[in-house]
Amino acid sequence: MNFEENPVSQTETTTKQGTSMLVDFGPIGVWIVVYNLSRMFFGDAAIYIGTGAYMIAAVIGLGYAIRVEKRFPPMLIFTTVIVLGMGTIGIILQDPIFLYLKPTIINLFYSFLILVSVALGHNVWKVFFASVFNLPEEAWTMLAVRWALWFQFLALLNEAMWRHITDSVVPESARWFAEFEISEAFWANAKLGVMVISLIFAALQMPLLLKYQRAEDDGGGDAGEAA
Template sequence: MSETAVKPRRRHMGQGLKVATEVGPLGVFFLVNSQSHNIFGNAEPQNIFWATGAFMIAIAISLAVAISIERRPPVMPLVSGVLVLIMGGLTLYLQDELFIKLKPTIVNSMFAAALLAGLAFGQLFLKYIFGAAFSLSDKGWRVLTWRWAGFFVFLAIVNEIVWRSFSTDLWVSFKVFGIMPITIAFALWQMRVVYRYQMDPETGEKSVEGSGGGS
């Protein structure tokens, strides 16, 4: 029996389930942060610690679901999830909310650094991650890489401004209801790049659909 006969085929989650595994933990984080003092009777300043614990559990469940369905860990959610567990664990152990607040800064900085390092060494990491979904020229992948690297830097800076300037509750609300819409809007904007540099996956030539339009 050949290796290809026994190698498990990768399955893909439905779009609804994928969104649920990505957004669900953030919803849990927000809900517990706003209501744990009513649900568990803790003092309100302790809300963030209850929320962090619930967030860690929700992240672990969402990663387990994704891995069990797709049969391999999703790269970016896995990195982010591991950092949630590390920084969340430090938050709970030291009873210091600073660590969970720093997590978005660290993870976005890591993503930006990885993308830029890849460019420096001639590696298009976005192509490896999303190549199954999009067929683009290398120039297109480079354009997307520069744009996403800049966006991750932007998210890191915004997180630093918000958590340093506003209350914990406002930071949690912004993390849940601000970052996600901004990211979705940015991703949709990048579809113009996908359209412009789209390639025919069979011929490796520029597709008819991607032959026109500007960035």
């Protein structure tokens, strides 16, 4: 009986995980598709059209997560708020700089939120993922600091890219490196690359998670092996 139920349970779990990933990362896919299609027909207005589509997709995704999946993802909520706020300002003022800055602001907020929470003894990373992993405090701290540093890296990466966009309104005084030049399209499509390397970074944390998860589940099995 259990043998027959396990495949169904596994399928349901896989489906839920796949849906959650689609909700979390789907808006990025919408942004890339709409931006590139708009670029072919509307030129410089593509960034505003793509941003509008991203805003709509983000709201739909958040609504689906809350109403259908019955989950309240704090990071997704904050990201959606920033996307709506910065996107609205950028579209109304017709100033793409606000849109270029958005990833920097989001990533720096995540980083400082994590570091401040760890410093205050209330690890927000543990609050977010305690239902998924059962880890000792030292592992939660290591995991949180790693992600905080990763978010800082992503913020720095975004700054390095948007400041060197040469086919937009970015002033030359904003550049860090005189010889480095990219197009707005490169910056826009780089979101896909950022998503991929972030997933790779998350996968690289698995040894840490498995090590401490295993140690706790085994009730000190590592200590017995060492003896």
